[in-house]
Amino acid sequence: MNEIVTNPAPAHASRPQLRSLTGKRSPIVFLQAAVDQKEQYQEIMALDDIDYVTQALGIGALLNGAIDTATGRFDAGRARQLIVDFNQALPPADSKYKLAIMNSYQSTVSQENSVVSGMIDKILDVLKTAIGVALGQKSIDQITAAVTDAFTNLKSQDGDAWIFWQKREAHKTVYSYAILFAVQDESTGRVMLAFPMSLEIEVNVEFEKVLWITVKDSHNYSVKVDAMKIAQLLFPKAPGSQTLQSIASAPRLRGLADVEYQTRASDITDITVTNWSQSTLFARAAKGSLVTAGSLQQIMAFEPAIDIPLEPENHYLVHYKLNGEAKQIGMIFNDYLPDSTLWFVSR
Structure with a gap:
């Protein structure tokens, strides 16, 4: 219903x-x-x-x-x-x-x-x-x-x-x-x-x-x-986006034997968001989450401190630590979530 x-x-x-x-x-x-x-x-x-x-x-x-x-x-x-x-x-x-x-x-x-x-x-x-x-x-x-x-x-x-x-x-x-x-x-x-x-x-x-x-x-x-x-x-309320149609063409759920990749979620710490040259700091967060599925990645930065507002669809360099190891990845800022979490997706 x-x-x-x-x-x-x-x-x-x-x-x-x-x-x-x-x-x-x-x-x-x-x-x-x-x-x-x-x-x-x-x-x-x-x-x-x-x-x-x-x-x-x-x-x-x-x-x-x-x-x-x-x-x-x-x-x-x-x-x-x-x-x-x-x-x-x-x-x-x-x-x-x-x-x-x-x-x-x-x-x-x-x-x-x-x-x-x-x-x-x-x-x-x-x-x-x-x-x-x-x-x-x-x-x-x-x-x-x-x-x-x-x-x-x-x-x-x-x-x-x-x-x-x-x-x-x-x-x-x-x-x-x-x-x-x-x-x-x-x-x-x-x-x-x-x-x-x-x-x-x-x-x-x-x-x-x-x-x-x-x-x-x-x-x-x-x-x-x-x-x-x-x-x-x-x-968008205006017509033209193909998003709805893409659901119909999305692959059907595969059986476990056919799954080519696994979805992994990991806790990350010490997150900073900069421009590509690392000369400008946009935001920081103590904790977050990294979700990896094949070549697709998403990062959530929880309770961030915002130095400079981020613009949706712009590219940023996201630095973080995973199990104590420092890493960085170029990502697109998707948007702010309702609880102020920063949401980044891979290109």
């Missing part, structure tokens, strides 16, 4: 609030490989501008393949491979629209004989920490509703692609519930953030009763959370 909720427009704006539900099939005609597939996520989109709905839906369609069809769980490894394939398929003119993996998360939350609403609150706390952005109230309301649906109203969702029943025993039910949350508002700036995730939920109740659980019921729960935080620059 796609639930599209635009945040309230400013008083001077004429665009009304839009809330609409579509069917289970993807409406994205440019994604030929995804049109006939059921959506694997309960998709929640909190957008200030309805013009970015297509971009949000495209990210969701791309990540359909990240759900393990044998378990219903979100597979971070598959998601990384899909993102690598997407980034490599981008035409040079659209290289700044590469998807960035900001972080991935795994957590287990448990409770004994407590009301369901308490478990929902615990999951929301985990997700808010993972998101790491001060969301508006409308966005918070939507993700709260989505997490609540993972525990309640299950009878009406039985048979939907985003819910996968793993075990049905006399005194235990285990199921996975997949959600993709996309947000574009003042807190995200020029970036769209997406959070594909799954909840593997174990509850001490037989299947028939699980379908009718309410927020006031009390049960024993154990929930495994698998999630990833992804960022992408907002597409």
